Amino acid sequence: MGKIKYLLIILFTSFVYAESDGYAQNDDIEIYYIDYGPEEGTPILLVQGLGGQLTFWPDELIDMFRDNGFRPIVYDNRDVGLSHSFEEYGKPNFIWNYIKFYLGLPIYSVYSLTDMSNDGIAVLDELEIEKSHVLAQSMGGMITQRMVADNNDRFISYVLIASMAETPNVSNAPKGELRALIENRSFKEQSIEERVDRSLRIFQILSSEGVVIDEDKFRVEAIKNIERSPNDSGFSRQLIAILADKNRFNELKRISVPTLVIHGKLDPLVPFNEGKKTAQSIPNSKFIAVEKMRHLIDEPVLEVIADPLIEHLRSSEAN
Template sequence: MQVSANGIMLEVETYGPKEGVPLVLIRGLGSQMVHWPVELYEELAALGYRVVLFDNRDVGLSQRCPRGGVPSRAEEITTLATNGDAMRAAYTLDDMADDVLGVMDALGIAKAHLFGISMGGAITQILCLDHADRVLSATIVMTAARPLVARAQVAEMLPALLAEPVDRDTYVDNWVRDDAIYGSPGFPMSEAELRVQAGLAYERGFDATGINRQVLAVLTAPDRRAGLTSVAVPCQVIHGTDDALIPADLGAEIAGLIPRCDYHAIDGMGHVITPKLAPMMVELVQDFISRRAS
């Protein structure tokens, strides 16, 4: 269903009892709600949580959010970065945090547990920093608190992040290729599973320019490390030791900054939560909330 959130329209799905304790899942860069393993949200719903999934702005079935004068095409962004021009974003991760609050408002949710991965983990940090009164607990997964690269090195990282318009077959092939690099080798998905998932995502709404606007929001985000030392929300950090995109020591850094933060380093986990990882994620969330945030 579509809801009005923070002045835009976002695609939302809910699972579990309406009266259940809310648990909002926040996805990462360029991905959609269909990339969540069914085993993850259905098992959480079976435990009695009201699980909320949504497509971030600019992906899937949610609204596209261009801004006049701000580039969205990979070629334009790369040219600016190569020339050393200031990087501008159509919106910020703070705007995307406000989107989460907008989804909660639309569903009548005053406070929620959060589970955010990658870019969604950065958004989760912002919510803990600036909107702690809306957060019951936070599970921060496969992400960082600092900029991934110095501003002067942004141009070097762009080719791995920016998206180009492609046809369905190429998109699916690229998804399979990237999983071999960034996936979770100890908890793998089969190629057939990956192809089905990628095909569905493409058909729902692959948009290279939307993904590129998310890239700019990530790359222009400020360092959050100093602020995290004062977070009072119950938090846990989960990070894979096989993460080829964001090194595990950056997750450990977050856990070391947030007071009383739990930390779980998962061997065999990369930068993807797969169906085989879902039971472990559910167990970690349930145990954490039972101990720290009930």
């Protein structure tokens, strides 16, 4: 009887939380997505940051959404993971593009943040979803600022985490070791071991104050991600897309859906004041400052933001 009960629980859980995956089409660009279900849940589209695969989303975040009646949908941005790769274009000259950026010269990018925002809309279209919540982190926030501003009618609410609308510049760019690690990823070919070491150090810098990363577990997961997407050159092309984009303050003024902006006070990648400035530019947005948060949505951050985040989503639906 006990075994039968256990099997019934497993079958019921699998049915309620049925996952599906596939490809959405944006013109000739294929975008890989995972729909975590349940189908009757309210959709929430999650948009990753610079070079981030959909596997980077914390399991705890996905589970939190499903446990609260939401339907999380994640996808690989173009040029990372299992989505369309532009590796035939090679790595752009990072240093030369930075020089052009600071001189105010035009920068050529293979694709734009607007193109990337349309990829997210293509995922919703593929799943025949008319309206969804959207949550985005870091570069994902830059992408979704355009996505939401151009498609207010497709979204119930907006959550923007650790992002900004300002054009990158000397004052808001990462500095020191973090900057060196990013530049190193942008133009130097590395072995798998070197890539794992670099990723570990970046995550240590970006994790919340007091968080100690399990290095053995991290290395196992990092190798899985590298095997899933061996070519790392998409990071550089996405970075150039950021440099080629103009600031998005005019877009923020056009956002009309309920918006929650969350930013860590200790963020070394996107300065805290940039998060505040972004929130102040979105009509009727709410702002949460997280004391010990740096850049990542790790366990201590999730403990702080879980309740206000769910409340934001539910109150937006009520309106």
